[in-house]
Amino acid sequence: MGIRDDQKQKRREEILEAALDLFIRKGYAATKISDIAERVGMSVGLLFHYFKSKESLYEELIELGIMGPMQTVAPSDKEPLEFFEDTAKQLFYYLQTEPFFAKMFVLMSQAAFNDAAPQNVKEMLLGFDIYTPTSLLIQKGQENGSIREGNPDALAIAYWCAIQGIAEQMAMQPDMPYPESDWVVDIIRRKL
Amino acid sequence: MGIRDDQKQKRREEILEAALDLFIRKGYAATKISDIAERVGMSVGLLFHYFKSKESLYEELIELGIMGPMQTVAPSDKEPLEFFEDTAKQLFYYLQTEPFFAKMFVLMSQAAFNDAAPQNVKEMLLGFDIYTPTSLLIQKGQENGSIREGNPDALAIAYWCAIQGIAEQMAMQPDMPYPESDWVVDIIRRKL
DNA sequence: CGATTCAATGAACGCATATTCAATATATAC
DNA sequence: GTATATATTGAATATGCGTTCATTGAATCG
Numbered sequence: 001m002g003i004r005d006d007q008k009q010k011r012r013e014e015i016l017e018a019a020l021d022l023f024i025r026k027g028y029a030a031t032k033i034s035d036i037a038e039r040v041g042m043s044v045g046l047l048f049h050y051f052k053s054k055e056s057l058y059e060e061l062i063e064l065g066i067m068g069p070m071q072t073v074a075p076s077d078k079e080p081l082e083f084f085e086d087t088a089k090q091l092f093y094y095l096q097t098e099p100f101f102a103k104m105f106v107l108m109s110q111a112a113f114n115d116a117a118p119q120n121v122k123e124m125l126l127g128f129d130i131y132t133p134t135s136l137l138i139q140k141g142q143e144n145g146s147i148r149e150g151n152p153d154a155l156a157i158a159y160w161c162a163i164q165g166i167a168e169q170m171a172m173q174p175d176m177p178y179p180e181s182d183w184v185v186d187i188i189r190r191k192l
Numbered sequence: 193m194g195i196r197d198d199q200k201q202k203r204r205e206e207i208l209e210a211a212l213d214l215f216i217r218k219g220y221a222a223t224k225i226s227d228i229a230e231r232v233g234m235s236v237g238l239l240f241h242y243f244k245s246k247e248s249l250y251e252e253l254i255e256l257g258i259m260g261p262m263q264t265v266a267p268s269d270k271e272p273l274e275f276f277e278d279t280a281k282q283l284f285y286y287l288q289t290e291p292f293f294a295k296m297f298v299l300m301s302q303a304a305f306n307d308a309a310p311q312n313v314k315e316m317l318l319g320f321d322i323y324t325p326t327s328l329l330i331q332k333g334q335e336n337g338s339i340r341e342g343n344p345d346a347l348a349i350a351y352w353c354a355i356q357g358i359a360e361q362m363a364m365q366p367d368m369p370y371p372e373s374d375w376v377v378d379i380i381r382r383k384l
Numbered sequence: 385c386g387a388t389t390c391a392a393t394g395a396a397c398g399c400a401t402a403t404t405c406a407a408t409a410t411a412t413a414c
Numbered sequence: 415g416t417a418t419a420t421a422t423t424g425a426a427t428a429t430g431c432g433t434t435c436a437t438t439g440a441a442t443c444g
Contacts, residue, residue: 008390022307030221030308033432043393048433113364116222151369157361158371162379165357169349172305177343179350186378187354200420225402235423240403391440398434403427410421 012050014040016064017100019057024106024171028058029116055118062121065108066128069094069101075133080141084188088163088181095170096178102171109164131156138188148190155188162187204242206232208256209292211249216298216363220250221308247310254313257300258320261286261293267325272333276380280355280373287362288370294363301356323348330380340382347380354379 018039022031033054037044051057072091076083094101111117112125134156141147147155162184169176210231214223225246229236243249264283268275286293303309304317326348333339339347354376361368 011391026306026308027219027221029219030306032430042391044432045394045434046392049391052433054432113360114217114219114222116218148375150372150375154369154371155375157368158358158375161357161361161371162354162376163357165353165355165360166350168305168357169353176349177346179346179353180342183340183342183347183350183379184354186381186383187375189378191378191383203421224400236402237404237424238422241421244403246402385444387443389440389442391438393438394436396435397432399432400430402429405426406424408421408423410419412419413417414415 008050011040015047015050015057016061020061020100020103020107023058023061024103024110027110027116028114028118055120058118059121059124061104061107062111062124065104065111066124069105069108070128073130075130075137079146080137080144081146081185081189083137084141084159085182085185088184091163091167092178092181095167099171099174102167102174105167106171109168130160134160141188146190147188158187159184200242203232207239207242207249208253212253212292212295212299215250215253216295216302219302219308220306220310247312250310251312251316253296253299254303254316257296257303258316261297261300262320265322267322267329271338272329272336273338273377273381275329276333276351277374277377280376283355283359284370284373287359291363291366294359294366297359298363301360322352326352333380338382339380350379351376 015036019031019036022035022039026035033047034044036057037047040047051060072094073087078086091105095105096102108125111121112128131153135152138147138152138155142149142152166179166184170178207228211223211228214227214231218227225239226236228249229239232239243252264286265279270278283297287297288294300317303313304320323345327344330339330344330347334341334344358371358376362370
């Protein structure tokens with residue numbers, strides 16, 4: 001359990017990375033095992049030596065996403081506006097500096113929305129409701145005057161969906177000019 | 193050329209509508225012809241009486257999108273900030289009141305990004321660069337002080353991607369609370 | 385070095401699904 | 415009312431792709 005296992009792990013990661021990129025660009029169904037194998041430079045048969053099925057490969061990516069990007073957006077008990085500023089800032093930082101993170105972020109939302117995602121995966125993603133806690137935070141921010149008036153749910157949606165849309169672009173075209181996180185926060189920030 | 197042709201046209205539209213909804217929720221590849229046929233309540237064979245292939249059905253949707261939603265976002269020679277305000281407002285209005293428009297909007301961006309989209313479709317969508325003209329408008333707005341400082345390309349991306357992300361949500365869950373278009377414009381608006 | 389395990393291949397298998405087709409019902413036309 | 419065109423079906427075909435498998439080559443171990 002030394003060199004060989006390390007090699008195997010490295011190879012698995014290569015596959016995961018190739019699959020991630022293809023999944024977000026073509027979608028799960030349209031991505032062929034042969035596409036992934038070709039990108040990594042191995043035969044189709046060998047890929048099944050590392051992953052027992054296309055679906056389990058997908059699942060493993062989702063698990064990585066739950067442990068990584070998903071944790072980044074977990075609500076805290078900070079001052080409301082501060083939370084939104086910090087979260088956006090941190091998120092944008094990772095999106096810019098870690099392409100893997102960016103792609104993973106996109107994969108997660110695609111998986112959550114896509115009706116064609118495997119059943120197991122959809123189940124894994126249940127219970128990751130970001131809107132409800134966000135909405136509560138927004139109400140607190142409205143009470144202390146740091147966040148603008150308006151339907152808290154609608155504000156929560158606007159904030160997260162805007163980030164979502166920008167993240168998608170950042171993942172797909174990493175060499176683009178990057179927006180500043182503060183711009184997005186202005187969606188919910190109260191004007192002085 | 194009367195009743196029968198009208199019926200045929202009506203039937204085609206039913207199919208297009210069902211296909212549109214399935215395409216944006218499951219993706220082109222994962223959507224089976226039998227899914228579409230089932231939703232409309234017809235046999236698989238009959239669907240091929242109305243459309244010669246799955247791909248041509250998809251193409252026809254894209255053509256509708258180019259004639260409809262795509263026109264909504266065409267830059268004009270208005271006062272820059274006013275253009276962004278008006279466009280967002282009109283877009284949000286259609287997104288809320290016309291589910292077909294909303295879904296079509298999502299389909300267009302999915303098609304433009306998705307590497308798995310049929311070749312013809314990708315070609316149809318070439319030359320629809322929204323960012324370049326937008327970026328120029330933003331520069332003008334920065335000169336006259338109505339738009340905030342910052343990289344114009346990045347601002348253009350932030351604005352459109354935010355709208356994109358929100359539109360996606362509106363198309364997928366039409367019964368959600370709706371954000372106001374002005375919130376999004378605040379991404380680029382200069383603070384007083 | 386011999387034996388055993390792992391890496392790797394490409395062909396074979398089976399299933400799902402887009403597409404075609406022959407057959408039948410229904411509507412239109414004359 | 416008969417003939418012709420269109421609507422509709424279900425089964426047959428064909429192809430693409432996930433998965434399996436027998437086999438070979440390379441590395442590790444005693």
